[in-house]
Amino acid sequence: MTVSRRSLLATPALLLARPAVSQARFAGMEVKLGAIVPSSGPFAEWGRTNTVALRMVEEQVNAGGGIGGARLSIAIYDDAARPAQAANLVRKLADDDKVLAIAGPLTSSACEVAFPVANQAKLVACSQASSKPGTAAANRPWAFRNTIDEAVLLKTSLPWFKRSYSVETIAIIYDAKDANSVALGSRIMPEMLKENGIRLLNEGSLATFNTGDIDVSAQVTALKALNPTALVVAADYSQAVTVLREMRRQGFIKPVIGGTPLISSAILRAAPEIPVVSCATYYAGQQGEKVQRFTNALQPRLRATAGLPPTIEPSMYDAHMAEIVGMYTDAVLRGGLTLKPADLESDREKLRAHLEKLSGYEGLSGPIHFAETGDAVKVFFTVVGQNGSWTEKVRGCSTHGSLTC
Amino acid sequence: MISSYVAGLLAEIGIASIAALSVHVILAVGQLSLGNAAFMACGAYTASVLTVEHGVPVPLAIAVGAVVSGVLGLVVGFPALRLRGIYLAMATLGFGEMTRSFFLSLDATGGAAGYSGMQRLSLGAIWAWALPLLVLVLLAERSRLWLALNAVRDDETAARLLGLNTVALKLGAFTVGAALAGIAGGLFAHWHIFIEPGAFNLDRSIEMVLAVVLGGSTIALGPVFGAAALALAPEALRFIADWRLAAFGALLIVILLLRPQGIIDRRLLRALKP
Incomplete structure (x- = not known):
């Protein structure tokens, strides 16, 4: 090369x-x-x-x-x-x-x-x-x-999400097989939503699916019936695309928020009209x-590497x-x-x-x-993925004590 | 002096061998269990909670884990008495998923986030469990009891007509198999010093069965050889980088085509004798 x-x-x-x-x-x-x-x-x-x-x-x-x-x-x-x-x-x-x-x-x-x-x-x-x-x-x-840490990122992205999409009610769906998604969907998110005054419509019966599931139509139908203003999808990109595609198929076009594992070009392709909000410390297209x-x-x-999609970023x-x-x-x-x-x-x-x-x-x-926790203190961005690209909305820093960006 | 990497592989082989023997014992009565990872999980969580929360010595905790798994095997064994073949495989598969979901929802052991705090066992400690267990199964294979188990496998009705208590034999095999899986789980937990429900999923159960199918199910050395092959082959194939798992799958197919009875069987051992 x-x-x-x-x-x-x-x-x-x-x-x-x-x-x-x-x-x-x-x-x-x-x-x-x-x-x-x-x-x-x-x-x-x-x-x-x-x-x-x-x-x-x-x-x-x-x-x-x-x-x-x-x-x-x-x-x-x-x-x-x-x-x-x-x-x-x-x-x-x-x-x-x-x-x-x-x-x-x-x-x-x-x-x-x-x-x-x-x-x-x-x-x-x-x-x-x-x-x-x-x-x-x-x-x-x-x-x-x-x-x-996802909880640190959400302190910035969730208030922005609420403000920008006038989010009053929300529902959660998460991948019950993935530890990170379970922590985000069942523990971190419900607490953060409460702190931000967003009403969780499926509290006590959060929607779940399992890694590898290819049909989430029942879960999405149930979520759609709740008629939330927005949706939390706690899953990595490879699983979240299944939920986004089903939302699109059912005409359930609502803003989505999730953790850093959502950042992927596959998410942009799954349902381009659905705004997907997440946090990133880098994204392709960043200035x-x-x-x-x-x-x-x-x-x-990457695009010249065999086995990787020709449009990968x-x-x-x-x-x-x-x-x-x-x-x-x-x-x-x-x-x-x-x-x-x-x-x-x-x-x-x-x-x-x-x-x-x-x-x-x-x-x-x-x-x-x-x-001292071993985690990085660095700059991050709240980004929105829509219509085929990620757009930076808010810049933040995972400040820890006296350490800051 | 071996490197810690080789020691790690040997430890994996020791644990996987006991897990494969758990399937081997159940298979001796013709029962195929696809839920042995669940017994392994019970042993792992029981032993871990005992050592971390109650300060129980590791060997005792692993033994208690084996007993808990064995009792669970006995309970599962009862409905399994009415099932054979694919139906039993499906029932045990369901039991495995149920157990995994149980630990996923159990906050006391960390749920999906997992459980840690155990002290790490040495390679010697793992093989101090694996070797005697292998010898025990090998000795059992030379006993009349094993012949009785195989009689149930070959023709349950004929075995009953011969006066064998087929119910006790099948339940006994399930109980001992589950207890062995529980020991493997306890060792696994105290080797990796972290466990999570995902570590005991269907893949784990299939690996155990695969070790027996690949190594051979006619003698206990077969599952041990199969477990070693499953642990070592992906490492040996690292030179083909991204294709190694595909190559590993192809290799398995070729071996099973050439040796459908498994790599190790009594005939091979006789042929190898000087």
Whole structure:
């Protein structure tokens, strides 16, 4: 695959927070990172785009002279979104591949099992997508997530949703098989709706479906009969499209709000006339020099990759992956690492300490810090997906104590 | 000294072997259970709650989990007495989904969010359970009791005419099979130190049955070999990246076409004897 001059120029801006201290400090050495992505199984599309994004970053960094002269090498493994495989891959990356740190795993279920192993191995693992409340916090100090808790995001998006669509009544439908969706649909959302003075019409009998269900007509008919002003769909995009298509088929055109897993080009295609409100820390079509360089470099690669839809766009999790590698790179350059094989253990510890007190690192949308919970403090946007594109409506920050964007 | 990755795989094989043996024992009377993941879940949650909430030592907690799963197996076994073949498979499948939904709704054990706080077992501790259980099943296979179980499998009416208590034999197999699955669940929970209802879904039950079908159901070494193959093959196929699961499926089909009785059977073992 060819690398344009433009994409090469994007590398330092994307990955390095500050100019390298000494460009040849690590000449002849190697920075070996690991990544765990679900290239097969239920989240294969995300996993495969993650792989392309990681290979692009690797290629760009090495073409740009490496990290202080050291060659970047990323060992990418597929966990098929299966927790047991993710846990074993952490062991493999820690002991066999001897990586400095890991990007991933993607799902919260995999993180729940893999993060304790990372803690045991004393190896940083930073998830690109998990947003189930408390998953990193329960596995400190080595677990991190370059994501924001759904409850934090809703504090901004829900009031805006209520105001913009004059939402007085609402109903909830969620995927009862997915832990993240259950937490959002049955616990977080009902509380937040109450706080925002929105009447929940199906309180006590929330509508549910199961991952893999292809017919949700009965649930949507029941929801339509309640005649709410809007609907909460707590599910990842691959399941939410089934609900949106059924809403469209029944002429139940109401604004929808959900969590970050809704952000996908598939959602835009499912029912273009239904406004879908969610939060994102990156979305294709986002404005800004750095972010557009990233999108423009990655999109053609994704569309040229076999097995991915020809109209695919980079996802938020691709951006998170690139940022995670960028933060690790930043740690190598500014964290006092030696990159000597004998110092692997202390280098891992230095990288962890660097992330914990991360400052001055510029992600795609703004600075990134980590709270003591292990979750990222970063910029996010409330976006509306309608008529084939995502549009930014409100900009926020997942401020935590004194840490802010 | 083995790497922690290899240790992880060996632990997975140990747990999956016990789970596969749970299907093997039930299959000995000709019953096919597609709900053994539910027994595994009961063992996992019981043992976890006992160790986390009540400070019960892990081995004792796993044993209690096995008893709870065994009793549940006995209860499920009663209606299953009237069912055979595909009807029994459907009934146990329904039981599995019911149990998963139960734990999904049970707030006391975290519901969909899962349950954690267990202490991690070592690889040695897992095989300290797996090896004796395998030896026990192998010894049982050489007993008259196993012959009686197989007699029920081959012709229940004839077995009854011979004076065998077919009801007790079928219920006993279901109970022991469920208890074995419960032990596998307890070990699973204390190896991964996190459990959620999704970990005990239909896929898990099918994996257990597949291990028996692939490895061979005529001798206990078959399910163990099958469990090892199912754990190792996806890892060995990593070099073909995105296609590995498709290749894994194709490999299974080829093996089952070539060895419909499973990879390991008594004839193969006799042929391998020097």
